[in-house]
Amino acid sequence: MTMKKIALAFTALLSLFAFINHSGGIYKTNTGNISFYSYTPVKDIRASNHKVKTAFSSESGQLQFSCLIKDFEFKNALMQEHFNENYMESTTYPKATFDGFITSVSAIDFNKDGTYTSEVTGKLKIKDVSKKVSTTGTFFVTGGIVNAKATFNVNPYDYNVKIPKMIAPKISESIEIIVDSDYTSNNK
Amino acid sequence: MQNFDYIHVLRIKLILFLAFFYSNVFSQDLNLIDDNESKEKIYTIATFKTNRIVNGHSIETVAKNEFDFKISHRFGVVGNGFYDLFGLDYASMRMGGDFGITDNLNVGLGRSTVQKTYDGFIKYKFLKQSKGQKSCPITGVIMSHMGINSLKWTNPERENLFTSRLHFTHQLLIARKFSKNFSAQISPTLTHLNIVKNNNLANDIISIGIGARQKILTRVSVNFEYYYILTDQIDENSVNALSLGFDIETGGHVFQLFFTNANSPFEKGFITDTRGKWIDGDVRFGFNIARIFDF
Known part of the structure; x- marks a missing residue:
């Protein structure tokens, strides 16, 4: 009986240790x-979302993003409505997510201020379509805060975004996505 | 013997635990983010494609600093046939616009050929349909409209008061977007006429508007609108306004193409002055063009 208790306590302790670590x-x-920016000779479209949830593990390098489509703000309210209602169908597909890895996370010293770069690769999921994307991320470490920036391009047609022929010249087939986040470690 | 068993169990537990721990670290399933969007309040958008269903207002408002320029045409009656090219020989129109003071407060002005009417309105959205935390099932709007009939006096020899030219319509618009394609609206309406033809007619007329839209394509919807006047308020030749049409959206424009028995594009007109009966072919083709300008 005593042995069983010790075993349980040991397991519990180990789990706790593992969790903290x-x-x-x-x-x-x-x-x-x-x-995101869509540049065409006819029209420039831009929007930004400042409520993106994102996290990464400095050990495994796993990196995740999740944002609500309706949080993308346009200068033009009507454009924002059409973006949600006609193109992204945000009621049916409310979120866009990214799940991937900072490939060479071990080369980044998060305790030492500096600028590091690493390839970031993973799956971008928009409108329930998952596609592999990869880009180079830049990580600026300053006093425990990590600012990460990356730019990559996506084609709306790859993610089941339907664009009428008449509108097609106004929307780029290579939409530039700019990611910029300040991360803080949750044990500080 | 007993002790050996415990150690054995402990070993298995440890192995299982470590396996679980490592699988967690290296699997893609690990969730680093607390990502529960049900906590978020999400407002319903695009209950209708534009701020009119057909003749009457929908709960939609134009956004702050946007101007929605509207041209509304109603042609002659279809029932006169080919000689009038199904009514296209005649047209009445309203030119006007809605402006967003805020996203929820709109004002508008217009001028119609019918009774040379100048009109203005103020519209306020006080409730927004939403889901998530503190959700709300409906959108609510109040709308107050005033029109000025600027025709020459029919009897210039008698004393005529400016106030006789005025009429008012107040509406409570309640709408719900039931699904991504279907929305419906009910609009209790009070119309006040400063002058009526005789003592038997009421100055205050209560009616109820019913409107609905069903999207049939991403950018096209079918719209229905009916204004029911509660009985014994108005002269017997009046009929209820019934309209059926399409909304077609092309980027910055919304085209509304419809058939209606009402001749008038402003509230008092289509609610109380509609005389045409659908069964007699007293139906008109009409269209509204809405173009949004951004300031």
Whole structure:
């Protein structure tokens, strides 16, 4: 009986240790920024979302993003409505997510101020379509705060975004996505 | 013997635990983010494609600093046939616009050929349909409209008061977007006429508007609108305004193409002055063009 208790206590202790050790390496924010730009000779469209939830593990390098489509703000309210209602169908597909890895996370010293770069690769999911994307991320470490920036391009047609022929010249087939977030470690 | 068993169990537990721990670290399933969007309040958008259903107002408002320029045409009656090219020989129109002071407060002005009417309104959205935390099932709007009939006096020899030219319509618009394609609206309406033809007619007329839209394509919807006047308020030749049409959206424009028995594009007109009966072919083709300008 005593042995069983010790075993249980040991297991519990180990789990606790594992948990602390694990969460120690997690950096996150709920106010990440994602902007997109669509440049065509006819029209420039831009929007940004400042309520992006994102986190990464400094140990495994796993990196995640999640944002609500309706949080993308346009200068033009009608354009924002059409973006949600006609193109992104945000009632049916409310979120866009990214789940991937900072490939060479071990080369980044999060305790030492500096600028590091690493390839970031993973799956971007928009309108229930998952596609592999990869880009180079830049990580600026200053006093425990990690600012991460990355730019990549997506084609709306890859993600089941339907664009009428008449509108097609106004929307780029290579939409630039700019990601910029300040992460803080949750054990500081 | 007993002790050995415990150690054995402990070992298995440890192995299982470690396996679980490592699988967690290296699997894609690990959720780093607390990502529960049900906590978020999400307002319903695009209950209708534009701020009119057909003749009457919908709960939609134009956003702050946006101007929605509207041209509304109603042609002659279809029932006169080919000689009038199904009514296209005749047209009445209203030119006007809605402006967003805030996202929820709109004002508008217009001028119609019918009774040379100048009109203005103020419209306020006080309730927004939403889901998530503190959700709300409906959108509510109040709308107050005033029109000025600027025709020459029919009897210039008698004393005529300016106030006789005025009429008012107040509406409570309640709408719900039931699904991404279907929305419906009910609009209790009070119309006040400063002058009526005789003592038997009421100055205050209560009616109820019913409107609905069903999207049939991403950018096209079918719209229905009916204004029911509660009985014994108005002269017997009046009929209820019934309209059926399409909304077609093309980026910055919304085209509304419809058939209606009302001749008048402003509230008092289509609610109380409609005389045409659908069964007699007293139906008119009409269209509204809405163009949004951004300031």
